[in-house]
Amino acid sequence: MYIRHRNQRHQFGFVLIELLTVIGVIAILIALLLPAVQQAREAARRTTCKNNLAQIGVALQNYQMAHMVLPPGTVNTQGPILNQPKGYHVSWVIQILPFLGERAAYLSYNFKYGAYAPINMNTANYFLTCFQCPSNPRGGASYVGCHNDTEVPIDVNNNGILFLNSSIREKDLKDGRSYTIFVGESNDGGFLSWTSGTSSTLRNMGTKINNVSPNRAAFNQGQRFNFNNQFRFENDTDDLFDGLDSSSEKTALDNEKLTPEQRKQLLQVGGFSSSHTDGAHFCLGDGSVRYISQKTDFHILQNLANRHDSNLIGEY
Numbered sequence: 001m002y003i004r005h006r007n008q009r010h011q012f013g014f015v016l017i018e019l020l021t022v023i024g025v026i027a028i029l030i031a032l033l034l035p036a037v038q039q040a041r042e043a044a045r046r047t048t049c050k051n052n053l054a055q056i057g058v059a060l061q062n063y064q065m066a067h068m069v070l071p072p073g074t075v076n077t078q079g080p081i082l083n084q085p086k087g088y089h090v091s092w093v094i095q096i097l098p099f100l101g102e103r104a105a106y107l108s109y110n111f112k113y114g115a116y117a118p119i120n121m122n123t124a125n126y127f128l129t130c131f132q133c134p135s136n137p138r139g140g141a142s143y144v145g146c147h148n149d150t151e152v153p154i155d156v157n158n159n160g161i162l163f164l165n166s167s168i169r170e171k172d173l174k175d176g177r178s179y180t181i182f183v184g185e186s187n188d189g190g191f192l193s194w195t196s197g198t199s200s201t202l203r204n205m206g207t208k209i210n211n212v213s214p215n216r217a218a219f220n221q222g223q224r225f226n227f228n229n230q231f232r233f234e235n236d237t238d239d240l241f242d243g244l245d246s247s248s249e250k251t252a253l254d255n256e257k258l259t260p261e262q263r264k265q266l267l268q269v270g271g272f273s274s275s276h277t278d279g280a281h282f283c284l285g286d287g288s289v290r291y292i293s294q295k296t297d298f299h300i301l302q303n304l305a306n307r308h309d310s311n312l313i314g315e316y
Helices: 016-067 103-108 117-125 217-223 246-255 260-267 299-304
Strands: 141-149 181-185 203-204 279-284 291-295
Touching: 016 117, 016 141, 016 279, 016 291, 103 117
Parallel strands: 141 203
Antiparallel strands: 141 181, 181 279, 279 291
């Protein structure tokens, strides 16, 4: 009697429990690695953001050496500044373009007309690389000048560095450059382009860092004139600077028939904010860039935003 032995083949492979174990291990490794990768990317973004602010700080210093004064935060015939596309409103950013290596952008701007004139729209929509924080997903200008230490409208009597028709000289920096904020971060995009000397390029220390309440009136302006980060302003905002005077501008504002509440909202400027964690970068008058925590004592922040309060600050 013969017994036939069937050829037995050895089958190789994972059983279900082994496969699930491998998948679980891979998932754990990915979960451990992703935060590290994100942290590395954010560190690189912070470095780029810091370098951008350092470049802006150097440009402001070079402007001062060339003109003996810092640039005006915004240029207009009268104040306070309403955050709407009406008026001349040439921002401090335009003034320092030649010192940022952006001479072509500077020459493309027609200073005979205001920031909202159709003739200047190509400049307003120009992507200014050094004013974009890579961590900011909203686009628009990420860096704004400091016009005051409290929440007040942009006007000629502000105590910051860049404000309405300002011309700050070295002797006006009574607190010292190392203890005076020149420029900081803003992550809400700037509603009226970087060419506009409004809340788009100027802020104050009236609120703690990253504790900015949205300006609904300004947001509505952005919705009205900003289409996918391309600004288009109405023709009647084309104000010829040489033809403006206080009486004509006052008439224009009166004709808008703003309610007291609407005017109050349009005068609101807002504070500093960033897309980084727990703080924001600031460029001080000496050209240094510091990452200041949002937990820093609020009085110290306000002292830093005031150019001549004579308060001692110390370490912060």
